[in-house]
Amino acid sequence: MPPPAELRLPIETERLRLRDFRLEDAPAVHAYGADPEVTRYMPWGPNTPEETAAFIARALEQQATWPRLDLGLAIEHKALGVVVGSIALHLRDIPHRTLEMGYCLRRDLWGQGLVTEAGRALLRLGFEEFGLHRITAACDVRNTGSYRVMEKLGMRREGELRKDRQIRGAWRDTYLYAILAESWSPSPP
Template identity: 55%
Template structure:
C-alpha cells in the first residue's frame, strides 16, 4: 500500500522569472500599464474571456491587484507578465495556481495580444509553466479550461500534451449567454516536456 503524497507547499523562494527562446515570464511592473491595456482593451482578444474589454480604470485596477499579490510569498497562485524580449514589451499574461494542495493539482491560464496569435507564443509560455509545475514544483496534475468556441486555445492545450477530459454544457455565464466550457488536463507521468 502506498502512502499518500505530501500536500503541495510553495518553495521557500519564487521559481520565476522564467526565460524561454523569445519570452521572459516575470512579475508585473507599474510601467507595464500601457502594454497590458493594449491587449486587455481589445474586444477580439477578450471575446472568450470572462473579463474585459478593459477600460483604462479596469486595467489600472488589475495591475494594482497584481502588484499587491506579488508582494506576498509564499503563495499558491502565480500570475506573470509575458514580455516579448525582442522589444521589451509585455504582450500577455500567464497564470499557474495550485487549486488543490492535498492532491497537488494546479490550474493553468493565459491570454495574449492578438498581434501574437498563431505564432506559438502562448504554447511557448504555457509550456514553461507546465515544465516548472511538474519538474520544479512536483505537481501531479495540471488542468485548464477554455470556452468551447475557442479553437485557438484548444490547439495550445493539445500542443502541451493535454487531453480533453470533458465538455461542461452551459456551465458559465459569459457576457449575455450561458457558455460551454472544455476541460483539458495532463498528469506528471504523461508530461513529455
C-alpha cells in the same frame, strides 16, 4: 505540496521572459486587455483603463506574498521589449497537488507558438519545481486557438461542461483539459 523556498524569476524561454508585472506595464496590458477580440471568450473584458489599473494593483499585491495562491506572470517578448500577454497558475486543490493554467496574448502575435512556449515553461515549473500531480486548463468550446495550445502542450480533453458559465449575458460551454506529471515531457511532442 510544500512550495519551493523561492521562485526564481524571470523564467527565460527562447523568445520570451516570464516575469512579475510592473506598474509601467499598464499601457501594454491595457492594449491587449481592452481588445474585444482578445477578450471575446474571457470572463472579463474588454477592460476599461480603471479595470486594467485594478488588475495591475492586484498583481503587485499578490507578488508581495509567498507562497502565492495565484502565480500570474507577464509574458514579455524579448525582441519587442514589451509585455504582450499573461500566463498564470491558479491553486485549485492543495491536497491533490492540482493547479489550473490560464493565458492571454496580444492579437497581432496569435498563431506564432508564443503561448505554447510560455505554457511549456509553466508546466516545467509546476511539475519540476512545485512537484504538482496535475495541471488543468479550460476554455470556451468556440476558442479553437486556446484548445489547440492545450493540445500542443500534451494536455488531454477530459470533458465538456454544457452552459456552465454566463458571460456577457450568454451561457457558454467549456472544454476541460488536463495533464498529469507522469504524462508530461519537457521537450515538445
